[in-house]
Amino acid sequence: MTSISIAQPSNSKAAQRKRLTIKWTGIAALVTLAALAIFVLLPLVEVVSRALADKDGNFVGISNFITYFQSPSLVNSLFNTLSIGLMVTFFVVTLAFSYAYALTHTRMPFKGFFRALAMLPIFAPSLLPAIALVYLFGNQGILKEWLFGASIYGPIGIVIGMTFWIFPHAFMIIYTALQQNDGRLYEAATSCKAGFWHTFYSVTLSNARYGLLSAVFVSFTLAVTDFGVAKVIGGQYDVLATDIYKQVIGQQNFAMGSVVGVVLLLPALFSFAADRWVQKKQQSTLNAKSTPFTPEKSWLTSGVALATTSLITITLLTIVGMAVYASFIKFWPYNLSFSLNNYQFDLMDGGGWESYFNSLKMATLTAMIGTVFIFVTAWLNERCQTNAIMRQAVDFLSMIPMAVPGMVLGLAYIFFFNQPNNPLNFMYGTLLILAVSSIAHFYTVCHLSFKTAFKQIDKEFDQVALSVNRSRWDMLVKLYIPLSMPAISSVFLYLFVNAMTTVSAVVFLYASDTALASVAVLNMDDAGDIAPAAAMATLIMVTCLAAKAVHWLIFDVLIIGRQTWRTAGA
Amino acid sequence: MSYLNIKNVSKSFGSKEVLSNINLDIQQGELVCFLGPSGCGKTTLLRIIAGLEQQNSGTLTQAGHDISSLPAIDRDYGIVFQSYALFPNLTVSKNIAFALKSLKLAKSEQKKRIEELLELVGLADHKNKHPNQLSGGQQQRVALARALALNPGLLLLDEPLSALDAKVRQFLRGEIKKLQQRLGVTTIMVTHDQEEALAMADRIVVMNHGCIEQVGTPEDIYQRPISKFVADFIGSINFFDNDQFAIRPEHISLSLSASEKSRAVEVAAVEYLGSFTRFTVKDEHGLYTVDIDSNEASAMAHANTLHMHWLNEHVLNMQGAA
Ligand SMILES: Nc1ncnc2c1ncn2[C@@H]1O[C@H](COP(=O)(O)OP(=O)(O)O)[C@@H](O)[C@H]1O
Ligand SMILES: [Mg+2]
Numbered sequence: 001m002t003s004i005s006i007a008q009p010s011n012s013k014a015a016q017r018k019r020l021t022i023k024w025t026g027i028a029a030l031v032t033l034a035a036l037a038i039f040v041l042l043p044l045v046e047v048v049s050r051a052l053a054d055k056d057g058n059f060v061g062i063s064n065f066i067t068y069f070q071s072p073s074l075v076n077s078l079f080n081t082l083s084i085g086l087m088v089t090f091f092v093v094t095l096a097f098s099y100a101y102a103l104t105h106t107r108m109p110f111k112g113f114f115r116a117l118a119m120l121p122i123f124a125p126s127l128l129p130a131i132a133l134v135y136l137f138g139n140q141g142i143l144k145e146w147l148f149g150a151s152i153y154g155p156i157g158i159v160i161g162m163t164f165w166i167f168p169h170a171f172m173i174i175y176t177a178l179q180q181n182d183g184r185l186y187e188a189a190t191s192c193k194a195g196f197w198h199t200f201y202s203v204t205l206s207n208a209r210y211g212l213l214s215a216v217f218v219s220f221t222l223a224v225t226d227f228g229v230a231k232v233i234g235g236q237y238d239v240l241a242t243d244i245y246k247q248v249i250g251q252q253n254f255a256m257g258s259v260v261g262v263v264l265l266l267p268a269l270f271s272f273a274a275d276r277w278v279q280k281k282q283q284s285t286l287n288a289k290s291t292p293f294t295p296e297k298s299w300l301t302s303g304v305a306l307a308t309t310s311l312i313t314i315t316l317l318t319i320v321g322m323a324v325y326a327s328f329i330k331f332w333p334y335n336l337s338f339s340l341n342n343y344q345f346d347l348m349d350g351g352g353w354e355s356y357f358n359s360l361k362m363a364t365l366t367a368m369i370g371t372v373f374i375f376v377t378a379w380l381n382e383r384c385q386t387n388a389i390m391r392q393a394v395d396f397l398s399m400i401p402m403a404v405p406g407m408v409l410g411l412a413y414i415f416f417f418n419q420p421n422n423p424l425n426f427m428y429g430t431l432l433i434l435a436v437s438s439i440a441h442f443y444t445v446c447h448l449s450f451k452t453a454f455k456q457i458d459k460e461f462d463q464v465a466l467s468v469n470r471s472r473w474d475m476l477v478k479l480y481i482p483l484s485m486p487a488i489s490s491v492f493l494y495l496f497v498n499a500m501t502t503v504s505a506v507v508f509l510y511a512s513d514t515a516l517a518s519v520a521v522l523n524m525d526d527a528g529d530i531a532p533a534a535a536m537a538t539l540i541m542v543t544c545l546a547a548k549a550v551h552w553l554i555f556d557v558l559i560i561g562r563q564t565w566r567t568a569g570a
Numbered sequence: 571m572s573y574l575n576i577k578n579v580s581k582s583f584g585s586k587e588v589l590s591n592i593n594l595d596i597q598q599g600e601l602v603c604f605l606g607p608s609g610c611g612k613t614t615l616l617r618i619i620a621g622l623e624q625q626n627s628g629t630l631t632q633a634g635h636d637i638s639s640l641p642a643i644d645r646d647y648g649i650v651f652q653s654y655a656l657f658p659n660l661t662v663s664k665n666i667a668f669a670l671k672s673l674k675l676a677k678s679e680q681k682k683r684i685e686e687l688l689e690l691v692g693l694a695d696h697k698n699k700h701p702n703q704l705s706g707g708q709q710q711r712v713a714l715a716r717a718l719a720l721n722p723g724l725l726l727l728d729e730p731l732s733a734l735d736a737k738v739r740q741f742l743r744g745e746i747k748k749l750q751q752r753l754g755v756t757t758i759m760v761t762h763d764q765e766e767a768l769a770m771a772d773r774i775v776v777m778n779h780g781c782i783e784q785v786g787t788p789e790d791i792y793q794r795p796i797s798k799f800v801a802d803f804i805g806s807i808n809f810f811d812n813d814q815f816a817i818r819p820e821h822i823s824l825s826l827s828a829s830e831k832s833r834a835v836e837v838a839a840v841e842y843l844g845s846f847t848r849f850t851v852k853d854e855h856g857l858y859t860v861d862i863d864s865n866e867a868s869a870m871a872h873a874n875t876l877h878m879h880w881l882n883e884h885v886l887n888m889q890g891a892a
Contacts, residue, residue, distance in 0.1 A: 468672065
């Protein structure tokens, strides 16, 4: 017979430990809340207050807004922005839906290949498609005739460039929605002798409607807030994002820049609120008992699907390929021999090779600090926070960045951190502030990923830990980190890639010794060095793809692949 | 003096009262089942005992100490949840080692202790497996071993068997009971399965709508239910004479021929349930459920009219019961 006789731990020691636990998680939660307030909320407040002040900082109410709406060229930009947003949304959602439908509802071959290729634009800065379009359809473009005399510099170029760049974002959302179609419903439709279009409308579209709506709002937000494409290929066609840049960098008119920023916030906020509403609806209609849907075998549909996806993929590859190709050409279009001259960045203005290494450092810093901070904040909030008001405050602050355009965030950071009396002023002009602004800019998606990951971890684990006198810290190390590894790894890559490719927030914040690669693309293009700009954009994309490969090796193979408990069956 | 004393404990979530004025004494070494329909507050009461939930009023005393406002981490108990909450990323022995950490044992001692515990629940061969390599019943026993690791004064089990197949459940009932008796650990088990409670408990606490209906041994509860609710919830029962009297289905006999005290009934339905057969019969007052050993029942299965009979000593007097 086994004897169970080991002394109990003394209660007083355990009590002491409990008190310490309360202390550090409570303090940590306060610190993260304060950090979110400082790096997200206060700068935005600053933008709004500048919009309500004159050049000398005196409060003038809405008089700046009156000036704004009395200026025809500025109001025209608002109109342009909204029309570009609507057109891009229409094209992106149509194309992404066709592509996702082909991958989920037909038996076309090479699905994995096409799925992976659809994500390619994510790895490039939005400047890359714009530059490629200049080479394809610009004044010396190889396919110039295709436009029948119309100019690529303007709405046409902006719409094509943005459609390329936003495509993967819409595709991912719609693909997920279409994948969740319930096979049973198709069987039911067949048994009712419903025709193709009837089934398509009442089953496929109806099931994917929230995903489609969400894709619409996300695409619209990205289109109205993007800066890179419009800057490179917009020509005389002004949009709100380029207006902010002109007001601030060109005319040093910070008050008017802020007004445009606040105006730009409105469509983004609206779109964001609509998307949240849709997401809430969607969650409540998901059904765990759905069976997977297997499309019928049909040569015709497979053929059409393959043709459609191939066409889209070829377009994506052509755009990427054009930029890459142009970057290796000696002197477009007169001397088409290969050369690496365009990669001698140190010979051009814009930041040189240093800007590339700055970007690498900044993106690494963003990914490391961001992943740790957002993970810990989400964990404290989801699992240690006992105060409902504090919890909601953190959740709310975490959602704000999604609704704030990068240009507005960048502007907010100048105002806030450039004040000499701000104790954080030392950050101004450093790589650190670039990293922090990127973390703030891309915060929401990361926070939501971690929240979802924690939702899958039973709260009873923490209660077991309590019953055997183990601390929150032990739980973090022993359970939360290993179980959340897939989310941690994808957040890390997401932050790295976005920090490498973003222009909008950082364009206001870099200093001469902290120039970034993406900003260098912009500046070289501005200076007419379009081939080196293509080269730098290519370099950024290749770096992001390499990061994806290294990331796959480290996380998926070496870490998650070794967590055999994830897959090992009985 | 009792080991655990619960006095005037009440609990509300918002405006909804979930437990009202609970009073209960639990003796050292006994196995007590909280039994009641889903939502009646069993889990809440268990969580209050563990300190995972704070009562609105009332006091708890464990082993002579007032634990009413002691935080969970300072209380002396081990707990097993319905989901087991085994760390999926840790092996069986590491799951148990997790619980042992606060004892700060030397490595060899800890190893010995883990082996003891696994021996105790019959899983010594599985110590290096991960939870997903174990069956549900094995996972349940690992959770039990982990809950016992710190040698707690009180073992709390919240529906520990309800996620398992009927066969495994029956086997583990016996195993848990044996283990509990061997260790002599005071145990509270929450269940909504009356059969489980009858089979395992030294005493059963029947709960309904946040109140304790009756506390007693399984025999007490089954043979002397003090309320209609208890009589109805534990086993099946027939009420008659305006609900003033009741009788269990197995205490009624049926035969093809009439006898002195029998009355004729019409057969409304026959349900074959393996070892016994359940007849639903009808007289002018209403329906009765009658359980007959299947060996005897086969002869009567096709009859339209039968003769029903019972002994008065089996009739429960429900006059005055709630
Ligand atoms: N955290 C909570 N907040 C609000 N209501 C709760 C909470 N926990 C339990 N309840 C409610 O209290 C009642 C009793 O729950 P519980 O103790 O879990 O019942 P049982 O375990 O007997 O099924 C239920 O109506 C349940 O909905
Ligand atoms: Mg329960």
